[in-house]
Amino acid sequence: MTKQEWKFTTKDIAEKPDLFLSGHRACAGCAPTTVLRLIMKATRGPTIVTQATGCMEVISSIYPYTSWAMPWLHTAFETAAANASGIEAALKALKRKGQLKHEHVDVIAIAGDGGTYDIGLQALSGAVERGHDFLFVLYDNEAYMNTGIQRSGGTPLGAATTTSPAGTVIPGKLEHKKPIAEIMVAHEMPYVATASPYYWRDLIAKARKGLEVEGPAFLHVFAPCPRGWRTEPAKTIEYSRLAVETCVFPLWEAVDGKYSLSIPSMVFARAPEKKKPVTEYLKGQGRFRHLFMPQNKALLETIQRLTDEKWLKLLKKCGEATVSEPASSSS
Amino acid sequence: MGSVVKQVRMALSGDEAVAYAVKQSDVDVVAAYPITPQTIIVERFSEYVANGEVPTEFVCTESEHSALTACLAASVTGARAFTATASAGLALMHEMLFVTSGCRAPVVMAIANRALSAPLNIHGDHSDSMAQRDSGWIQLYAENAQEVYDSIIQAFRIAEDTNVLLPVMVGLDGFTLSHTLENVDTLPDDVVKQFIGSRKIPKVLTHEGKMAPFKLDPDNPMTMGPIALPNYYFEFKRQQEEAMKNALSVIKKVNNEYAKISGRSYGNGLIEQYCLEDAEVAAVCLGSTAGTMKTIVDELRAEGVKAGLLRLRTFRPLPVEDLRSALCNVKAVAVMDKCMSFGGNGGPVFHEIRHVLYDADVQPYVVNYIYGLGGRDTSPRELRSIYSDLQRIVAKKRVETPIQYLGLRE
Numbered sequence: 230m231t232k233q234e235w236k237f238t239t240k241d242i243a244e245k246p247d248l249f250l251s252g253h254r255a256c257a258g259c260a261p262t263t264v265l266r267l268i269m270k271a272t273r274g275p276t277i278v279t280q281a282t283g284c285m286e287v288i289s290s291i292y293p294y295t296s297w298a299m300p301w302l303h304t305a306f307e308t309a310a311a312n313a314s315g316i317e318a319a320l321k322a323l324k325r326k327g328q329l330k331h332e333h334v335d336v337i338a339i340a341g342d343g344g345t346y347d348i349g350l351q352a353l354s355g356a357v358e359r360g361h362d363f364l365f366v367l368y369d370n371e372a373y374m375n376t377g378i379q380r381s382g383g384t385p386l387g388a389a390t391t392t393s394p395a396g397t398v399i400p401g402k403l404e405h406k407k408p409i410a411e412i413m414v415a416h417e418m419p420y421v422a423t424a425s426p427y428y429w430r431d432l433i434a435k436a437r438k439g440l441e442v443e444g445p446a447f448l449h450v451f452a453p454c455p456r457g458w459r460t461e462p463a464k465t466i467e468y469s470r471l472a473v474e475t476c477v478f479p480l481w482e483a484v485d486g487k488y489s490l491s492i493p494s495m496v497f498a499r500a501p502e503k504k505k506p507v508t509e510y511l512k513g514q515g516r517f518r519h520l521f522m523p524q525n526k527a528l529l530e531t532i533q534r535l536t537d538e539k540w541l542k543l544l545k546k547c548g549e550a551t552v553s554e555p556a557s558s559s560s
Numbered sequence: 561m562g563s564v565v566k567q568v569r570m571a572l573s574g575d576e577a578v579a580y581a582v583k584q585s586d587v588d589v590v591a592a593y594p595i596t597p598q599t600i601i602v603e604r605f606s607e608y609v610a611n612g613e614v615p616t617e618f619v620c621t622e623s624e625h626s627a628l629t630a631c632l633a634a635s636v637t638g639a640r641a642f643t644a645t646a647s648a649g650l651a652l653m654h655e656m657l658f659v660t661s662g663c664r665a666p667v668v669m670a671i672a673n674r675a676l677s678a679p680l681n682i683h684g685d686h687s688d689s690m691a692q693r694d695s696g697w698i699q700l701y702a703e704n705a706q707e708v709y710d711s712i713i714q715a716f717r718i719a720e721d722t723n724v725l726l727p728v729m730v731g732l733d734g735f736t737l738s739h740t741l742e743n744v745d746t747l748p749d750d751v752v753k754q755f756i757g758s759r760k761i762p763k764v765l766t767h768e769g770k771m772a773p774f775k776l777d778p779d780n781p782m783t784m785g786p787i788a789l790p791n792y793y794f795e796f797k798r799q800q801e802e803a804m805k806n807a808l809s810v811i812k813k814v815n816n817e818y819a820k821i822s823g824r825s826y827g828n829g830l831i832e833q834y835c836l837e838d839a840e841v842a843a844v845c846l847g848s849t850a851g852t853m854k855t856i857v858d859e860l861r862a863e864g865v866k867a868g869l870l871r872l873r874t875f876r877p878l879p880v881e882d883l884r885s886a887l888c889n890v891k892a893v894a895v896m897d898k899c900m901s902f903g904g905n906g907g908p909v910f911h912e913i914r915h916v917l918y919d920a921d922v923q924p925y926v927v928n929y930i931y932g933l934g935g936r937d938t939s940p941r942e943l944r945s946i947y948s949d950l951q952r953i954v955a956k957k958r959v960e961t962p963i964q965y966l967g968l969r970e
């Protein structure tokens with residue numbers, strides 16, 4: 230895909246009517262609702278949205294009310310990508326028969342981490358392999374929040390959830406967060422990107438790119454959840470920023486498999502001294518509180534080490550100079 | 561039936577008959593996943609697509625779960641959608657069967673009826689679709705490949721009728737019908753197309769206060785598949801039951817109209833009665849078994865036995881009134897189940913028939929024969945023994961063994 234010129238000014242974005250409307254029943258400080266509102270700012274014409282079961286579906290569609298000023302479908306938890314497959318296939322067939330009023334209709338599928346990393350992964354992988362033209366948006370609040378904060382494949386190492394509690398023997402989740410965006414890149418799909426709502430312009434631009442690309446696109450959006458993370462509702466956007474500044478959640482995109490670092494993360498590649506320690510991000514989050522107890526010091530250090538290693542790997546993939554790479558590395 | 565059209569006789573297996581009917585039914589989206597003994601349906605249809613014989617969008621999904629989901633999503637986008645499966649595939653769809661009927665998506669699905677694991681078995685019985693009895697789908701069971709072809713075409717009309725708007729599954733016995741070559745009279749393409757017509761989408765009131773077609777349409781935003789709390793959920797379910805009731809008359813009407821163009825009808829569309837008017841002993845069965853049973857009834861009649869048969873073509877919605885009036889004057893009824901309901905005191909069809917006859921003025925003796933599980937062959941001699949059992953019951957005025965297993969090594 231050729232580089233897109235982002236023509237929207239802040240004024241244009243602000244003036245574009247919201248398609249995800251207020252009046253929904255999300256919690257105070259909910260990042261996913263902000264994410265949805267921003268994604269809908271990126272739409273470019275007739276669009277159909279489909280959503281997996283989850284917080285964002287439940288808070289936005291309580292019959293007979295709706296927050297969706299666009300055609301919207303929910304069927305089940307694991308089905309966001311299969312829904313998109315069926316919608317896209319129907320649009321193609323109806324267009325072929327001259328029964329579609331519009332020249333083109335975009336399809337956006339939205340799911341949380343449970344509906345993407347775990348129960349929805351098979352349908353997502355299948356839909357991407359088949360090459361359906363749709364944008365899949367993962368709003369990642371790192372656990373099953375709708376059912377009461379249970380661990381998912383997207384829950385990070387060390388996080389306490391109701392099914393990976395920080396106990397006297399086990400200090401929260403013992404497993405890593407699945408590298409979902411890289412798994413999607415491995416599908417050799419045209420567009421994969423990560424985004425965070427603090428960097429809202431970057432997020433909107435990436436959503437737009439995902440819509441413009443021919444074929445499947447995957448957007449992994451970081452989405453703090455104050456209830457699940459035990460954080461102050463007012464600090465949601467701050468954590469969206471700290472996750473990027475600590476390189477816990479770097480922002481990048483892969484166009485036709487070619488990785489490149491996005492500007493907000495580029496800063497830390499060019500000036501590594503600006504990169505903050507992970508504790509800056511972890512502290513203040515109730516789900517990580519136990520990590521700051523003396524007996525979990527080693528785990529805290531492991532999280533820092535793994536974050537650094539993953540960051541260096543990403544820099545390599547993006548073709549960035551890895552200044553802090555150990556000198557002993559020979560190959 | 562003066563206007564019966566000229567037809568072309570083809571040699572088709574049941575699966576091929578499904579694929580050919582779908583080819584003629586102007587279907588927009590077919591999404592499917594292969595499973596024995598349904599596979600030939602998707603193979604033949606893929607060939608139609610590959611050879612440009614149909615304008616259909618074919619989605620070869622990674623699972624049955626996604627196959628039905630894609631059909632559901634395509635259907636609510638305004639397309640006509642079809643899928644086919646069997647056994648484990650239908651079981652995997654279980655969740656989405658309820659979502660499809662709840663979303664009022666008129667998807668049509670062929671089921672090449674097959675046993676459920678474990679142990680693994682690829683052969684025919686009705687365990688798969690009977691397990692989906694309460695999923696809100698209309699269920700038709702065909703007797704032969706001809707009826708398979710005719711029923712698929714009729715299914716689109718039934719499903720899409722605006723007083724129904726429910727998904728329909730058409731059952732064909734695995735291997736017995738799915739893989740057996742039969743003569744099938746086929747209608748011309750244009751006749752089928754005209755019979756089904758284009759999809760009629762009713763208008764509903766949107767949240768914007770407009771009347772708009774009930775589909776995903778960028779010009780008329782509609783929220784489909786919402787969450788309904790205890791204050792509304794119950795009403796949604798009640799409406800589905802009303803649609804099921806409406807389906808009874810629609811299935812009859814479609815059966816009649818189809819008879820006018822094809823010269824073929826299947827009883828009244830709901831049940832088929834064979835030598836039942838004056839019968840003293842009668843069997844009730846579904847699907848291909850009826851073919852053999854009719855021959856046995858003929859033999860018995862020739863011997864002076866007042867034997868009859870009722871073939872239940874429409875299992876859901878259950879034609880309660882038709883069943884009761886057809887069976888209430890019979891002295892003893894044998895209900896045949898190619899399925900078990902473990903711990904349930906008899907098979908699912910048996911439960912239904914006994915329930916229907918409870919309200920009859922005089923209740924016949926009703927007994928249950930469970931047979932043919934996992935493709936176990938049932939011989940004409942075994943089937944014939946059912947009638948002699950019934951005669952014994954009538955003579956003794958007593959049922960000794962209400963539930964029997966036919967052709968089983970005990």
